[in-house]
Amino acid sequence: MQLLQKFKRGNKKSQPKGHANYAYTTARVRAMKSKILPKETYPRLMNMSIDEITRFIEESEYKQDVDELARQYEGVDLIEHALNKNLAVTFTKLLSISEGDVNFLVGEQLKKYDIWSIKTILRGKYCNASTEEILDAIVAAGRLSYTFLSDLASKATYEEVISELANTEYYPILKNYDGTNLSDIENQLDKMYYAGLFGAIEESKSKDRKLFAEFTRMGIDLKNLITLFRLKRSGITDPEMMDLMIDGGLKLKRKDIEKMITLSLADFVSELEKSPYWDVIADVADPEMVSLIGVESQLKKHRLKSAASFSHVYPISIVPIMDYMLSKKNEVNNLRIIIRGKAANLDDETIKEQLVI
Incomplete structure (x- = not known):
């Protein structure tokens, strides 16, 4: 901390200058997002x-x-x-x-x-x-x-x-x-x-800064969860690994992470059952066969769904822009996973497991 x-x-920054025309920018972004590949495209690509x-x-x-x-x-x-x-x-x-x-x-x-x-x-x-x-x-x-x-x-x-x-x-x-x-x-x-x-x-305490804060803090939660899963899968329970964690998450506080970081994989998963994110990863977090790829995919899907939901609630704000940035990055990642997976002769199930749709 x-x-x-x-x-x-x-790292102090000066206040931005000029008028923030959210109506114009979000209109442009909506046009850009309309070109994002629909989820129905990916099963077709898998058959190509x-x-x-x-x-x-x-x-x-x-x-x-x-x-x-x-x-x-x-x-x-x-x-x-x-x-x-x-x-x-x-x-x-x-x-x-x-x-x-x-x-x-x-x-x-x-x-x-x-x-x-x-x-x-x-x-x-x-x-x-x-x-x-x-x-x-x-x-x-x-x-x-x-x-x-x-x-x-x-x-x-x-x-x-x-x-x-x-x-x-x-x-x-x-x-x-x-x-x-x-x-x-x-x-x-x-x-x-x-x-x-x-x-x-x-x-600033403006609405957009508050929305940006929630967007950022959820991202920190998910990043910390992925790091914790990687540590637990590697059998690492060293409290000094707290240095790898990012402070300021939305629902996972520092005291929660400090407790989790010293636990075994099984105890860590058991502790996660009490967390707000358990429903997101319950299907892939079995300590006997936990899939890091599955956990990451589920958390990323949750992030995309949350961003899209917030975007509908706050259509003229920073949120639709953040939502588009996530969606665009995810599209690029999915296309890369498919093309690289096919080139490496991976089976379809292995490729599908890595996709975030």
């Missing part, structure tokens, strides 16, 4: 060959991205890069069509992609990956441009990368990277991201 407070103090799926994607909303990348890639790699590019273009479009408070809140949400890209570049330098390999994993969907990230990826050493980031808000953490403590730096960057979201929430 002290670390989170430190990030809050060191890789070539048929590729043609389907090439003729869909991803056509321009496929066409632009066709000279560089082919096959499954082409589709994967087209999906990433489309996601980046879509989310940066949200920044361009919004202004004022909505632009500020969307920007704060999208910083996770900036942090993802920074972590990817540092991991690449750590593993001596090529510039091309690093760029393959970057998704330039935040405020850091692809051009800037490409320049970072081309640097010879991690010291040069960090030097280029000296004028960013990430530098106070990055300057402590010594080439060996990457996991700690990544964890601090993740906590900084959530501290930034809470900083945005606390700057």
Whole structure:
């Protein structure tokens, strides 16, 4: 908690300037969401060959991205890069069509992609990956441009990368990277991201900030639950693992997590039966055969359903925008799971288990 407070103090943001035209932005977003693939599409895709799926994607909303990348890639790699590019273009479009408070809140949400890209570049330098390999994993969907990230990826050493980031808000953490403590730096960057979201929430008591807060806090609950399941499946009950948890969840408080983190898998699942999320995961949380993929899928479905429900209740607010961002990211993930699963000759049931529909 002290670390989170430190990030809050060191990450003050000025109030956004300009009028937040939610009516305009949400109207644009509704038009964009109308192009999201309906859930009925996925069973059809599961019955297609890789070539048929590729043609389907090439003729869909991803056509321009496929066409632009066709000279560089082919096959499954082409589709994967087209999906990433489309996601980046879509989310940066949200920044361009919004202004004022909505632009500020969307920007704060999208910083996770900036942090993802920074972590990817540092991991690449750590593993001596090529510039091309690093760029393959970057998704330039935040405020850091692809051009800037490409320049970072081309640097010879991690010291040069960090030097280029000296004028960013990430530098106070990055300057402590010594080439060996990457996991700690990544964890601090993740906590900084959530501290930034809470900083945005606390700057105003407006309805939209409150809705944004609830959206953010539920996301933290689900992230913490997934981390706890992974720890329990690995037999880890060390209380020091609390450092991996994010404070500020909606329904799972710190004291609840502190209790759960020291429990065995069976006792952890038993304790979860008292939690507000038990109904969401009860079918896949049997301690004798708990499926991490099943748990993650159920929690993600719950998040999507909750966002869609809130979007109907508050149609002219930040919520429809967050709902669309979740839906778009989920579509890209589902398409990637199907195409990669088919390419790896996974059976249909294994692929279906990973889909979030």
